[in-house]
Amino acid sequence: MGIENRVAIVTGSASGIGKQTARRLAEKGAKVVINDIQAEKVEATVAELKAGGFAATGQVANIADKAAVDAMVENTVNELGSLDILVNNAGMERAGALRKLTEADWDITVNVNLKGAFLCSQAAHNHMVPNKHGRIINIVSRAWLGGAGQAPYTSAKAGLVGLSRVMALELGGKGVTSNCIAPGLIHTPLWDELPEKNKNFLLSKQPTGQLGNIDDIAEAVLFLADDESSYFTGQVLYVCGGRSLYSG
Numbered sequence: 001m002g003i004e005n006r007v008a009i010v011t012g013s014a015s016g017i018g019k020q021t022a023r024r025l026a027e028k029g030a031k032v033v034i035n036d037i038q039a040e041k042v043e044a045t046v047a048e049l050k051a052g053g054f055a056a057t058g059q060v061a062n063i064a065d066k067a068a069v070d071a072m073v074e075n076t077v078n079e080l081g082s083l084d085i086l087v088n089n090a091g092m093e094r095a096g097a098l099r100k101l102t103e104a105d106w107d108i109t110v111n112v113n114l115k116g117a118f119l120c121s122q123a124a125h126n127h128m129v130p131n132k133h134g135r136i137i138n139i140v141s142r143a144w145l146g147g148a149g150q151a152p153y154t155s156a157k158a159g160l161v162g163l164s165r166v167m168a169l170e171l172g173g174k175g176v177t178s179n180c181i182a183p184g185l186i187h188t189p190l191w192d193e194l195p196e197k198n199k200n201f202l203l204s205k206q207p208t209g210q211l212g213n214i215d216d217i218a219e220a221v222l223f224l225a226d227d228e229s230s231y232f233t234g235q236v237l238y239v240c241g242g243r244s245l246y247s248g
């Protein structure tokens with residue numbers, strides 16, 4: 001069956017990587033649920049997809065809030081009949097040197113990137129296990145290996161790699177796979193705002209000398225989401241132009 005008619009929630013999909021991932025899943029015939037905290041952008045993304053003839057619904061929910069996550073998953077199953085694919089994509093970062101970071105910086109970064117993925121996965125697997133099928137795909141970052149000035153983000157993404165490995169172990173015999181995709185530098189509006197010298201420095205650390213784009217990540221999600229990818233679990237798939245080969 002591939003991906004066709006599968007039901008997919010993509011968290012944080014009103015923007016960037018998540019939005020393109022939802023579009024590519026929809027193009028492959030999945031019924032996609034657009035989740036985000038930005039209500040207007042959710043509405044606009046659903047409208048864009050529907051205008052293209054794709055099956056899409058919206059769920060405005062903060063993934064760090066258990067009640068909101070449980071309601072999102074219940075609504076999805078009630079409206080669309082199942083939940084087959086969960087892409088834990090929503091993320092954000094508060095960066096800074098260790099001595100400058102606040103407790104609030106730590107809490108929000110860890111709550112969204114790590115606790116949010118835990119809550120969504122916990123709610124989703126309750127529906128996947130009885131169906132003996134599920135694909136959980138966690139968008140981490142090459143920075144989980146370590147990034148100076150990125151203590152909360154690196155910690156949260158490293159935690160998510162750990163969570164993904166645990167889920168692969170616990171759910172492997174139940175038809176549910178769990179994997180991570182680790183993007184490197186990806187072309188987003190933030191990149192365009194960087195000074196030229198910063199761009200050159202970052203690109204000089206890329207073995208391919210290249211900047212990735214949102215489609216590179218979306219295509220990796222399609223691979224892991226496919227029914228045929230059942231033998232691939234507990235892994236981290238780097239999509240980073242080889243940047244993971246260097247430390248720091």
Ligand SMILES: NC(=O)c1ccc[n+]([C@@H]2O[C@H](COP(=O)([O-])OP(=O)(O)OC[C@H]3O[C@@H](n4cnc5c(N)ncnc54)[C@H](O)[C@@H]3O)[C@@H](O)[C@H]2O)c1
Pocket residue numbers: 011012013014015016017018035036037038061062063064088089090091092112116139140141142182183184185186187188
């Ligand atoms: N862009 C990159 O270069 C890059 C590199 C490595 C990893 N990543 C990871 O990829 C993912 C997507 O990044 P992006 O660049 O597309 O970011 P983005 O900011 O364009 O999109 C993230 C979306 O998540 C939503 N979001 C934030 N907090 C939320 C919450 N609590 N509940 C629900 N939605 C929430 C935001 O509203 C936003 O629409 C993130 O997990 C990020 O850490 C991105």
